[in-house]
């Protein structure tokens with residue numbers, strides 16, 4: 022019998038009793054709770070929504086402060102599940118006001134008759150998992166308690182205001198307001214002396230309006246924020262036309278986009294654009310008054326690279342200086358402590374211009390911290406301000422506060438959610454928590470939530486959850502719970518994603534830094550809405566991967582595992598390659614494969630600028646060879662790195678690894694000489710090996726002509742180039758030089774044995790396939806020669822070789838032979854360090870500016886090379902991305 026029917030009967034039976042029995046209980050009647058209730062009803066579940074507020078609206082019910090509006094364009098910040106609903110409602114403005122959004126949510130509640138299943142003014146005091154009954158038991162502060170099979174937290178991310186953390190608030194004799202709990206009655210601010218503490222989105226939206234009403238407004242700012250003009254008005258014609266011309270396509274594009282708003286992926290990187298081009302793009306974004314536009318459409322590196330970001334930050338600061346007349350105030354309002362976008366930028370109307378008003382004062386709390394709030398006002402350590410009203414725009418205990426701090430949630434074996442999350446939230450997909458069966462969160466930590474258009478994320482989460490409940494019911498299961506393996510894997514994927522963007526570099530509510538004592542870590546999922554959606558779908562198509570499902574009579578299903586093991590950007594690149602459905606490279610013929618690679622490389626971002634790039638010819642083993650030279654911008658002489666490109670001894674040339682050579686040049690401050698050694702099948706073994714050695718010798722002998730430092734050179738190479746670099750070190754040792762100070766081997770070929778596990782595990786699907794490797798070997802080297810150390814250096818003598826830094830990638834057929842070489846070198850007494858990069862594939866480190874998660878690995882390689890050359894460690898930002906900035910408040 023469907024549970025809804027059981028519940029309906031139970032509900033009847035308990036009408037007069039003190040427990041309401043339903044299939045599903047939902048907390049919160051905001052955007053999420055309303056839609057879930059609608060979906061649950063349509064799916065035949067009995068449901069109740071418990072809502073503390075007096076009406077629907079959630080965040081829009083509580084945040085009624087002057088100037089409150091949405092900051093995603095309202096045409097995007099709407100439900101999309103019902104085309105009829107879309108036709109029935111027209112927004113009056115580009116960014117609707119809080120009252121209009123509240124009216125919209127009321128309209129939705131009426132249209133689908135939702136209020137009859139919502140218990141308003143009701144707070145859940147406690148939620149406990151009843152192991153025997155397999156139900157959640159909820160204690161409420163009003164009316165019947167609730168017994169439910171499934172418990173869904175639709176509590177929002179920013180609904181638990183944080184305490185002011187300032188002494189003396191209770192002593193203040195005037196009026197006190199919190200933007201997050203603004204009174205429902207009219208608040209008269211006219212002619213009053215008002216203090217606003219806090220300059221986040223709430224402060225920045227309310228300050229200009231309060232300034233118009235106040236006799237005197239004093240703004241207490243601890244950290245300035247970036248804000249851009251909203252240019253509110255009617256919805257922009259271009260976006261509206263796009264939506265109306267094909268509504269379904271527009272909505273679908275939003276669902277698969279990065280931020281939940283249909284914008285294309287920006288491909289141009291900042292260093293490809295001139296100053297004038299960058300300014301033009303910036304001015305266009307500034308005029309658009311759209312957060313998603315300015316956060317995603319300027320240049321591809323703006324959100325992922327410190328240098329690319331600095332360019333935007335400076336342009337915004339220039340705007341602030343252009344508006345605020347007093348240069349000292351302009352400087353105080355200009356953020357310098359975080360990258361643009363790492364903290365949520367604000368949308369404003371006249372915010373900066375407000376500081377030109379005679380009745381507005383800015384107090385910079387970095388220079389004069391608040392000492393206390395007194396009966397008459399606020400005292401800093403320099404002066405006192407008498408005020409009639411204090412407005413706290415001090416923010417929220419975000420993301421976890423709304424779930425954890427609202428009421429105790431006790432899961433399996435009596436474990437409380439607060440103890441499980443003491444070191445930071447742990448979730449699977451941001452939707453579920455191991456140990457808490459049948460508990461779901463909508464836009465919880467671990468979901469794209471606040472980094473996306475919430476309306477799009479809410480619909481996706483709600484659909485996914487309700488669809489799972491339907492499938493569970495149909496399969497006869499009663500509980501669903503994330504496994505520890507899946508949850509740990511999600512935490513790792515979250516951490517991988519967090520290295521992609523710059524959010525980790527700011528003290529924000531995204532990282533828990535705004536609440537004293539709260540565990541730090543990037544809480545929202547930074548991998549994007551579209552990728553997240555595809556992962557959720559994969560969990561389902563993978564047989565509910567990472568979930569344990571249980572039912573009556575011991576029925577159980579558990580397909581345990583981690584849903585994403587690849588780095589997020591590797592996953593994207595491999596996904597794109599798979600979509601291209603290319604023929605295997607080994608079927609193209611050598612020339613065809615070379616032509617293909619040329620085309621493929623053209624689609625990659627150009628390498629970054631270095632001091633100088635030159636070309637020339639050097640002497641190889643059997644005639645001249647071309648080379649490409651990369652010189653740093655710093656004064657020389659510099660140590661020289663002789664570099665060998667990848668391509669299986671068949672493909673590539675001295676410039677095919679150009680972005681990687683530039684990156685190494687910039688990071689190491691050394692000269693990189695990339696050698697165009699001879700290729701198979703035209704020149705078979707040992708041509709490439711002998712060229713590598715001869716070229717190294719020649720470069721060492723001509724170091725001064727290159728502007729190189731006298732003394733040993735270094736060698737480096739990727740893939741087959743790593744093979745040549747390793748072989749060169751052995752030959753140099755055995756043939757009387759040149760002296761080599763160190764070797765960097767990135768995913769090197771080291772042996773002709775193909776039976777190590779990585780050859781099988783990663784045989785296909787990661788671009789470099791087992792079949793391609795066989796083809797390379799066949800073209801370069803006949804079977805009889807393969808055990809020669811000049812192609813299988815693992816089989817050579819390893820004592821007395823220069824120190825090595827060996828990089829291997831988890832999803833690479835060559836992984837295990839690289840590790841084996843490192844281990845063997847160490848055994849032979851060679852100083853060796855290994856970087857075993859998880860989630861990366863064979864090409865990760867050379868796809869500079871495509872595989873952003875390779876940055877820290879490349880930084881470590883550069884440090885290793887500098888170490889070999891005897892150069893000091895670098896302290897610059899080009900090193901490994903710093904951890905979260907934990908500067909004291």
Ligand code: NAP
Pocket residue numbers: 089090091092093179185186187200218219220221222223224226241242243244365368386414415416417471530535
């Ligand atoms: P917020 O961004 O966390 O800002 C809080 C402000 O209060 C910060 O300037 C903070 O300074 C300051 N503050 C906190 N405690 C303080 C203390 N003890 N002493 C002095 N200053 C203190 O909070 P919010 O403005 O409410 O915004 C939160 C989020 O809600 C936004 O980022 C946005 O996502 C959403 N929101 C959106 C809109 C919209 O436009 N739709 C409007 C409002 C809110 P520090 O930075 O130094 O901590």
